Amino acid sequence: MARETVKDASADQGVSPAEVDAVLDELGVGLDSDLISVLQDVQERMGYLPADVLQGVSDRTRIPLSRVYGVVSFYAQFYTEPQGRHKLKCCRGTACYVRGGEGVIEAARNRLGVEDGESTKDMMFSFETVACLGACALAPVVVMGDKYHGMATPDSIDEMIDEIVDAESNKEETN
Numbered sequence: 227m228a229r230e231t232v233k234d235a236s237a238d239q240g241v242s243p244a245e246v247d248a249v250l251d252e253l254g255v256g257l258d259s260d261l262i263s264v265l266q267d268v269q270e271r272m273g274y275l276p277a278d279v280l281q282g283v284s285d286r287t288r289i290p291l292s293r294v295y296g297v298v299s300f301y302a303q304f305y306t307e308p309q310g311r312h313k314l315k316c317c318r319g320t321a322c323y324v325r326g327g328e329g330v331i332e333a334a335r336n337r338l339g340v341e342d343g344e345s346t347k348d349m350m351f352s353f354e355t356v357a358c359l360g361a362c363a364l365a366p367v368v369v370m371g372d373k374y375h376g377m378a379t380p381d382s383i384d385e386m387i388d389e390i391v392d393a394e395s396n397k398e399e400t401n
């Protein structure tokens with residue numbers, strides 16, 4: 227029997243002006259700041275790059291907002307939407323594709339109930355497909371958080387997700 231997806235709650239995406247100021251103050255963002263470093267630091271701190279923060283970065287550095295967005299959209303490492311607590315990346319590269327990667331991607335998409343680039347509404351998981359992860363010998367490859375999993379299958383995806391869901395519900399029970 228297919229397991230239920232975990233996409234079922236709503237996420238809070240608001241960032242107040244005070245929060246924006248606090249983050250940018252804390253990171254010392256100003257005219258001399260290096261844009262990419264600032265964006266990396268903000269994302270490290272907040273988990274993603276909210277629009278209000280990007281505006282704040284533009285204001286403080288006097289770098290035009292269009293350029294800030296240009297940099298954010300150029301680099302795959304930056305996210306403008308909140309990300310789940312666990313990021314699942316599935317390789318869509320050729321080596322993975324020919325060894326069944328498409329089925330693994332499909333299994334992840336179905337299980338989480340999200341499309342490429344989306345997060346579950348409870349913000350437990352984010353899902354994205356990515357270009358070659360550099361471990362083709364282990365194809366198909368997925369990364370959950372920062373851990374690589376080779377020879378992935380639809381079943382192993384299910385097990386990975388089960389493990390995290392169980393661990394999170396155990397954590398909730400003990401709190």
Ligand code: FES
Nearest residue numbers: 317319322358359
């Ligand atoms: S093609 Fe998937 S790891 Fe290289």
